[in-house]
Amino acid sequence: MRILFAADEHSYSAKALPQVARLGKNTWADITLLLINSKNTPVFSDTSGINDSKTPPVDGMMETYHQQLLGYLDPKTSPYSQVRSDGNAKNGFHKHIFTRVRRGNPTREILEEAKKDDSDLIVIGCSTQKDCTWKESGNVPLKVARDADCSVMIIKEEKKINRVLCCLDHDNISQESLEMVSQMVTLFHADLDIVVLTEKEDVQKKIEEKLSWLINYYSTKNIFPYIELVKLASLEAFISQEARWGLIAMWMGKKSILERVFPTNKLSRLLKANESSVLLLR
């Protein structure tokens, strides 16, 4: 698994780092820390030591993020532990943290890096006070969420994740996205609610079969999800009620009716109006 953490220089990005560390530790993913240099300072650096130029603020920030990320991990169990002085990799495993700096249009740069990196998940922090935007760059999180080919997790500042809400609207769900939800629930010791979107009163037989399979799948991991039926027309009202969920997960593939229910403007509203972090599964 490969996680791309896209950050700018503001505090909401730093506050998303602990979640990236937890995700990395749980999934043993390679992590790329991507710093978007919105001030257009001509800097490119990576851990292999190739630097086109050395501008302290950007390199310093990247170094801070890198050290902070390592600081959230226990060196004894971290898959990212430094190679020992005797040159042997710990226990034969060694996962990587790459660092990258890009400048230019933040959304385009993040999407390009995700493609180049073959990322499975983009993690991006945003401010809750500024309608889930990036200072100076606007609604980067929304645009990344909308246009990325992989799953995207948008982490709101200081929101504790006690419950994960997963919206299911069809039976064609990828194994990777199920694993991702399972990881989130385990990671945050959270409860899982699966919302089944219905157009009529009844649930389609195929979705029922998938749900039955899901209950089996999750109960073997000692996760007992709540199943709840919600009519499509009530979905926004349902999601907006109380700040019950720390994380809302939605499957946004081509076959999803969520694509229809949540076109860009609605997705934007969901991100802005809700205090929950959002995971868009693909």
Place this chain on the structure above:
Amino acid sequence: MQDVLIALQTDLASSIAIRYVCLIENFVRFNMQAVHIPDVDENGHLPSRGWVHQSWENAIVERAEKGIARLLQKENLHRYSMGEPKILSGQRDQAILEELQYKSYDFFIEGFLHSFEPDRFFKKLDSDLYKNMPCPALMVQNLVNLDRGIQIVGTPDTILSVLPWFFKFWHDLPVKTDILVCHFDTSKKKVATLENDTHLICSIKESELNHGKKFDTIRSVNGSSTKLALLIRDHALVISLLPETSGHMAHILATSPCPILLCPKSKTHS
């Protein structure tokens, strides 16, 4: 041992109900009888249309038997069930009611998927089956880990009538049990604990002493139904009297995704 009737369809709700019953069965032993009423309007291939001629009714029953047998096999209920599942014909509510009255079961179980829109729940409460329910009905909406404990919920007028049902059936379940007495007040924006409800709390404590069971917490609270509903969302079982559809209690129960035991108002609990 309690005599229990479980109504099964070949659907997810029944599957969840079976799994939940299997969790409880580790602590409370049942004599369980499964019942199935075939849905003759069900979509799909019509039975008995091939060259082997059977009566339409026989074919329906045969298909239902096979479907339920498959479900029981899949969910391992055959380990707990007494005898073969009964396949009854006729209108579902009426057929179940007749069976409940005929054999005087101690309680009834069915799966019922929880819906955000309360109308489905209200419709259920308004059904002939629930209006005339002769025994407690366990409505299994989700499969929940028993560690979450039991919440007995009622108003000052109903709470003491719920307790005998709890003592009769769930006394032996080794899980945390809390009591919540709700004073509905639509003007309240927050839930407040009432410290002066001592008379009612004393009566509850007296009841627990008589039955040798200690409740973990007894709380008397007031607030709007929307706020109080949040207090009954995360339990392995919520126990209440069967509420009136129009009342506040029905509204808070409708929002709870937990399994709910709905007890009739009047019946001897011996």
